Every structure is written in structure tokens, then in C-alpha cells.
Amino acid sequence: MRTSLRIELADAEGALMRLIGLVERRGFTIATLDKAAASNGQSTVTMMLDARDAARNMDVLARQVARLLDVRGVFTSDTHARIAPEIAAEAAAGPDRWRQACPPRR
Amino acid sequence: MTALPATEIDDTATTAAAERPARRQTGAHAVVRTLEALGVTRVFGYPGGAIMPVYDALTGSSLQHILVRHEQAAAFAADAQARLTGKAGVCLATSGPGATNLLTGIANAYLDSVPMIILTGQVPSGLMGTDAFQEVDVFGMSMPVVKHSIIIRDPMRIPEMIAEAFAIAEGGRPGPVLIDLPKDVLQAEAYPTLPPEPRLEAGPSHPSESDLAAATALLARSRRPVLYIGGGVTLGGAVDAVRDFMTRTGIPSVATLKGLGCAHPDSETYLGMLGMHGGRAANVAVDESDLLICCGARFDDRATGRLDSFAPGARIIHIDGDAAEIDKLRRAEIGLAGDISAILAGITNDWLDIAEWRDLCVERKHRHAFRYDAPGSGVFAPAMLKQLSEVAGDDFIAACDVGQHQMWVAQHCRFSRPEHHLTSAGLGAMGYGLPAGIGAAMTRPDAKVVTITGDGSIMMNIQELATARRYGVPIRILLLDNASLGLVRQWQEYFFDENFSEIDLYDNPDFAEVAHAFGIEAFTVHSREEVPAAIDRLLNARGPILAHVLIDPRENVWPLVPPGASNADMMED
Ligand SMILES: Cc1ncc(C[n+]2csc(CCOP(=O)(O)OP(=O)(O)O)c2C)c(N)n1
Ligand SMILES: [Mg+2]
Numbered sequence: 001m002r003t004s005l006r007i008e009l010a011d012a013e014g015a016l017m018r019l020i021g022l023v024e025r026r027g028f029t030i031a032t033l034d035k036a037a038a039s040n041g042q043s044t045v046t047m048m049l050d051a052r053d054a055a056r057n058m059d060v061l062a063r064q065v066a067r068l069l070d071v072r073g074v075f076t077s078d079t080h081a082r083i084a085p086e087i088a089a090e091a092a093a094g095p096d097r098w099r100q101a102c103p104p105r106r
Numbered sequence: 107m108t109a110l111p112a113t114e115i116d117d118t119a120t121t122a123a124a125e126r127p128a129r130r131q132t133g134a135h136a137v138v139r140t141l142e143a144l145g146v147t148r149v150f151g152y153p154g155g156a157i158m159p160v161y162d163a164l165t166g167s168s169l170q171h172i173l174v175r176h177e178q179a180a181a182f183a184a185d186a187q188a189r190l191t192g193k194a195g196v197c198l199a200t201s202g203p204g205a206t207n208l209l210t211g212i213a214n215a216y217l218d219s220v221p222m223i224i225l226t227g228q229v230p231s232g233l234m235g236t237d238a239f240q241e242v243d244v245f246g247m248s249m250p251v252v253k254h255s256i257i258i259r260d261p262m263r264i265p266e267m268i269a270e271a272f273a274i275a276e277g278g279r280p281g282p283v284l285i286d287l288p289k290d291v292l293q294a295e296a297y298p299t300l301p302p303e304p305r306l307e308a309g310p311s312h313p314s315e316s317d318l319a320a321a322t323a324l325l326a327r328s329r330r331p332v333l334y335i336g337g338g339v340t341l342g343g344a345v346d347a348v349r350d351f352m353t354r355t356g357i358p359s360v361a362t363l364k365g366l367g368c369a370h371p372d373s374e375t376y377l378g379m380l381g382m383h384g385g386r387a388a389n390v391a392v393d394e395s396d397l398l399i400c401c402g403a404r405f406d407d408r409a410t411g412r413l414d415s416f417a418p419g420a421r422i423i424h425i426d427g428d429a430a431e432i433d434k435l436r437r438a439e440i441g442l443a444g445d446i447s448a449i450l451a452g453i454t455n456d457w458l459d460i461a462e463w464r465d466l467c468v469e470r471k472h473r474h475a476f477r478y479d480a481p482g483s484g485v486f487a488p489a490m491l492k493q494l495s496e497v498a499g500d501d502f503i504a505a506c507d508v509g510q511h512q513m514w515v516a517q518h519c520r521f522s523r524p525e526h527h528l529t530s531a532g533l534g535a536m537g538y539g540l541p542a543g544i545g546a547a548m549t550r551p552d553a554k555v556v557t558i559t560g561d562g563s564i565m566m567n568i569q570e571l572a573t574a575r576r577y578g579v580p581i582r583i584l585l586l587d588n589a590s591l592g593l594v595r596q597w598q599e600y601f602f603d604e605n606f607s608e609i610d611l612y613d614n615p616d617f618a619e620v621a622h623a624f625g626i627e628a629f630t631v632h633s634r635e636e637v638p639a640a641i642d643r644l645l646n647a648r649g650p651i652l653a654h655v656l657i658d659p660r661e662n663v664w665p666l667v668p669p670g671a672s673n674a675d676m677m678e679d
Contacts, residue, residue, distance in 0.1 A: 013257055014245060021249055063430035069254045069274060 008073040011038035015070035133261035134159035139298035150180035154200025156227030159292035175569035181211020183545030194221040202240030217532025221280035253281025261296035269301030318452040326457035328397035337364025338402020347447035367521030381409035405435040415672035495519035507539030507563030537566030571624040574650040
């Protein structure tokens with residue numbers, strides 16, 4: 001299943017490499033990747049992802065991405081997947097199509 | 107940022123140094139002064155070209171530098187210190203080979219969520235990316251196995267960035283943080299300043315009342331609940347909460363390798379380790395349970411066996427400090443991410459009716475208890491390990507290597523606290539035991555620290571006997587010598603048609619003689635009747651000591667769940 005992920009990423013050395021590496025390692029292939037220029041020390045990355053097998057779960061990936069120290073916010077456009085209880089409250093906060101998958105770390 | 111008082115920044119710690127002209131303060135001094143200011147007292151390391159400025163700045167510092175004999179050992183020793191204290195251990199190496207030698211230790215800390223700071227020298231900034239001498243991209247190489255990593259490019263930001271690295275390593279779910287230090291940054295002029303208070307990660311969230319009520323309701327309906335305890339309990343500081351929950355509810359519990367020691371060792375309802383080398387009572391209880399309360403565990407394949415037949419009839423309540431663990435491998439009916447103690451305290455058990463189930467589990471635990479009456483007069487390793495941990499008592503700390511001996515420790519030793527069981531659980535790295543034992547014995551010289559190792563594993567870091575000797579480390583080494591890579595041999599026996607391929611270590615050196623050559627007291631144990639005296643001698647030794655124990659090469663670890671099989675299908679002796 002193809003899903004999109006939008007990530008707000010700090011403009012830090014290695015941040016993009018860390019993000020891409022994690023997504024690939026956790027069992028997703030990156031079909032498209034778009035990164036805007038950084039402003040105010042952060043930039044937005046949007047990816048279309050395909051899971052390598054049926055066992056891969058986008059919500060879990062979103063939470064793994066959110067653990068990265070350089071990630072300021074994670075949004076997913078997939079409205080079907082179940083939302084983990086601790087992030088359900090945040091779901092409403094997402095703009096339109098995008099719901100925030102994880103609260104910011106700090 | 108506040109500048110440190112002049113007395114702290116200049117290099118006049120000794121009278122001799124006072125007579126030398128004041129030295130220029132560099133990035134390397136800032137590194138050392140920042141570590142001191144953050145309360146670090148000991149670092150494990152090995153010098154070399156790119157990190158030499160830091161070694162230069164160490165002179166006159168209050169930091170104790172422990173010179174290991176291989177960088178991997180620096181990481182393992184720092185790891186053990188961190189597991190015992192909860193504070194980040196620090197290791198230090200040069201660029202290139204020094205940095206690559208650390209990688210196994212970094213991966214080990216990552217997979218077991220151990221807070222660690224790794225300082226690596228790097229070639230000068232201008233040479234980075236040019237394949238310079240001893241240049242490797244350790245920042246890139248280590249990315250999959252660090253919680254975070256940074257390259258410090260501005261010498262003035264050293265205090266701030268190191269302080270933040272410590273906060274990251276120790277905060278939330280702990281992990282290793284690598285700091286790469288280009289040589290020009292270390293040599294540039296810098297004014298050591300006090301590190302600012304780092305920004306902290308958000309603390310664990312608290313679950314909502316409705317989530318707790320849902321968990322309570324699920325528990326009330328359960329007739330066969332089991333508490334499945336993992337290493338996250340220790341990380342979350344929830345050992346007491348788990349013990350209270352067990353006492354309050356009477357729910358039978360099982361533990362993963364990293365969860366050992368969380369339950370009180372004398373608890374009647376604690377059924378032991380589950381999984382591949384788990385006991386029958388533990389695996390059967392999980393198999394029959396209708397509700398699995400997973401507490402700080404991650405459904406690791408060594409614990410679950412075949413995942414789709416793990417606890418097949420159970421609903422799952424998954425409690426974890428790390429939200430990313432929930433639903434990763436097994437979908438939870440209720441996922442509760444946050445402070446484990448608060449969550450457990452919020453689950454009430456007023457309607458719990460499980461007396462029959464609890465009695466059945468406890469009866470099975472006694473019926474399937476391990477037996478120690480092995481025939482013959484040779485040393486029976488499980489019995490020796492059980493006796494060792496019982497004689498050592500609550501201060502027993504085991505630093506294990508990897509193999510059959512590691513599994514015997516897990517099955518047969520008694521641990522009063524989870525931190526007292528130092529084992530390479532996630533990575534399963536042979537070579538961990540000796541350096542981890544050194545790190546542990548330096549951290550807790552008062553405790554009974556014993557490295558339990560095998561004839562294969564000890565050879566992976568045997569050079570560290572020199573470190574134990576140099577610093578007079580109060581470490582006891584119990585070397586269980588079966589003249590083979592026993593765990594691999596056991597798998598070949600059962601799963602590869604007894605095709606014994608490259609596991610025979612018939613030509614091992616005489617390990618007692620090897621220890622003697624390093625200047626370490628050592629003796630050999632040949633038979634069962636020598637065991638009690640050997641244990642006394644080990645535990646009463648003051649400095650490093652090694653007991654070389656000869657055991658039967660055919661001895662196996664039982665029970666055993668074959669790879670890919672369900673935990674219900676365990677093989678027994
Ligand atoms: C660094 C590393 N290499 C290989 C392995 C695979 N391995 C697991 S156990 C084992 C044998 C260990 O032999 P020994 O230390 O003598 O322990 P025993 O099983 O005999 O008790 C091996 C080779 C490993 N875990 N780590
Ligand atoms: Mg062996």
C-alpha cells in the first residue's frame with residue numbers, strides 16, 4: 001500500500017540521511033521524495049512510501065520517525081490506519097488531509 | 107553561557123604544571139572541562155592521531171582515563187558502567203580504525219538502550235571527504251545504531267553540544283550518542299565555558315483515565331492473565347512498581363532476558379524466563395493465557411518464537427515508555443505509552459478472579475523446576491552457577507558473554523536487581539563479558555562482580571586481562587571451558603544433522619597459564635567436588651582472578667525451542 005508521510009525536519013547535518021536510512025531500514029521503499037529549502041532552521045520533507053511486506057505498519061513507522069531528534073513533526077495522510085491511543089488526541093490538530101502522527105518531542 | 111573561573115580553566119592542577127607557562131586553551135580542553143563539569147569521573151579509551159589533542163588535554167584533568175587494549179572493550183566497559191548507574195558511560199577513540207573498532211560496542215548499547223557517549227577523533231575538517239589517512243565516515247557508519255550523533259564543527263559550541271548529547275543519551279528511551287570531533291576543532295582556540303542546561307526531552311506522557319479504565323476492564327474479564335516483563339521496566343525505573351503490581355494482583359509473570367531480576371527472585375508467582383531457552387512453566391503459561399500484559403518488552407523473536415503462534419489466545423495490553431514499540435510486531439488491544447509505574451498503579455484489580463489459574467501456574471513451576479542432580483563427577487555448569495549466585499547473595503553482579511554459558515546464567519542464577527545481570531541481549535555480542543565485567547567492577551568495587559564467559563567468547567577480548575591487571579580491578583572471571591563453540595555446536599547437533607562444522611576448540615590454550623602470563627591469579631577446576639572451594643576462592647579474591655572450569659563438551663541448554671517453532675513446542679532433555 002502506498003502512503004504519504006510529511007516530516008518537519010530540523011536543518012541539521014545528517015538529518016535527511018538519518019530520516020531516509022530509517023525509512024528504508026524499517027521496511028519501506030521511497031517512491032517519491034520532495035524536500036523544500038529550509039527556513040527558520042527547518043524544512044518539510046514529503047515522501048510517498050511503499051511497504052515492502054504486509055507486516056509493515058505506517059503508524060509504527062511514523063512513531064519511529066518521530067523518535068529522531070531532528071524531527072519536529074510527523075504527519076500522515078492515511079486516514080484508514082489505526083492511530084495509537086497516545087497520538088489519537090493529536091490527530092485533530094493536523095491540517096486538512098494531513099494528521100499529525102506524533103506529538104513533537106520538545 | 108558562563109565562563110569557568112580561571113583556576114578551573116588553566117592547566118595548573120599540579121605544582122609542576124604551575125611552573126610551566128599557561129597553555130593555550132583549545133577545543134580539546136573544552137571537551138575535557140565539559141565532561142568534568144557534567145560530573146563525568148571516568149572515561150574508557152585508546153589514543154591515536156586524530157584524538158591526540160584530547161589526550162593532551164587529559165593531563166591534569168580530574169577524569170580517570172582507563173586505557174583499554176581494544177576500543178571495542180572501551181565501549182563495552184562504558185556500557186556496563188552505564189547499566190549500573192543509569193548515567194551515560196563515556197568512551198573515546200581515534201578516527202578510522204579506532205572508530206570502527208567501537209562500532210560493535212555502539213550497536214550493543216543501541217540494541218539494549220544503554221546511555222552512552224562516544225567521542226571519536228576525526229581528520230581535520232578540510233580533509234573530511236577526501237579519503238584522508240584514517241578517515242572513515244563514522245557519523246554515517248554509526249547512524250543505524252545510535253540514538254543520535256553530531257559532528258562538532260565550531261569549537262565554541264563544544265560545551266553546549268556535549269551537554270545536549272548527554273541529555274539525549276540519558277533522556278527518554280536511553281541510547282548511545284556519538285560525537286565526532288575533527289582535529290582542527292580540537293586544536294582551535296576555545297574558551298572552556300560551563301555547559302548550559304540542556305533542553306530536555308519531553309518526559310513520559312501519562313495515559314488517560316479512559317485508557318486505564320479500558321485496561322482495568324480487560325483485566326477484570328480475564329481468567330488467565332500473564333505479566334510479560336522486559337528491559338523497558340528497568341529503563342523506566344519501574345522495578346518497584348512491577349513488584350507491587352505482582353504482589354497486589356497475584357498475576358503470574360514471566361521475563362525476557364533483559365527483564366530478569368525485575369520480579370523479586372523469591373516471588374512465588376514469578377515463573378522465570380520465557381522464549382527459546384525459557385522454562386516450561388513460563389512458556390506454557392504464556393501459551394495458555396487469555397491476556398498478556400506486556401510491560402517494557404518488545405516481542406523479540408528470541409522471546410516469542412514463531413510470532414503467529416505466540417500467546418495465540420491472548421489479548422494484549424502493551425505498556426511501554428516508548429510509543430514506537432506499540433503495535434510493532436503484535437497488535438495491542440490496548441497500547442499504553444508513558445510512565446510505566448503510573449500506568450501500573452492506574453490499573454485496578456478489584457474484580458480479579460484468577461486463583462485457580464495462579465495455583466495451576468505455580469504448581470507447574472514446581473513440577474517443571476530445573477534439576478541439578480546430573481550424573482557423573484564432572485562439573486555441572488548449571489549447578490555451579492546457581493550455587494555461585496546464591497553464595498554471592500544480593501550483591502552478585504554477572505557480566506556474561508554469549509553462548510550456552512550465558513543461557514545457563516539466565517536460567518539458573520538469582521538476581522536481586524535487573525541491573526545486576528549484564529548481558530548482551532539484543533546484539534548477542536561475544537566479547538562483552540570481560541570488558542563489561544571490568545567496567546562493572548570499577549563502578550561497584552564493593553559488589554561481587556563475576557564475568558561468566560566461555561572458551562570461545564573470552565578470546566574475543568582476552569587482551570583486557572591486561573586492563574584488569576593494570577588497574578587491579580576486583581573482577582572474578584568464571585571461564586566455562588567446553589572446548590567448543592557450544593551453542594553453535596548444540597544447533598548443529600539438532601538442526602544441522604550433527605554436521606559439526608568449525609566449532610571444535612580442542613586446541614585452546616591453557617587459560618590459567620594465559621592469565622598467569624598477564625599477572626593474574628588463576629586456577630583450574632576439574633571436578634564437581636572442587637566447586638564449593640572454587641566459589642569461595644573466587645568470591646573472596648580481592649584483585650582479578652580467573653577460574654578455568656572444565657566442563658563436558660556434550661552438555662546442552664534445555665529446554666530449547668527450535669528456531670521458527672512455537673514456544674509451545676519446546677524440546678527437553
Ligand atoms: C561476535 C560474535 N560472533 C559470533 C557469534 C555467534 N555465536 C553465538 S554463541 C557462539 C559460541 C560461543 O562459544 P563460547 O563462548 O565458548 O560459549 P559456549 O556456547 O561454549 O558456552 C557463537 C560463535 C556471536 N554471538 N558473536
Ligand atoms: Mg565454549
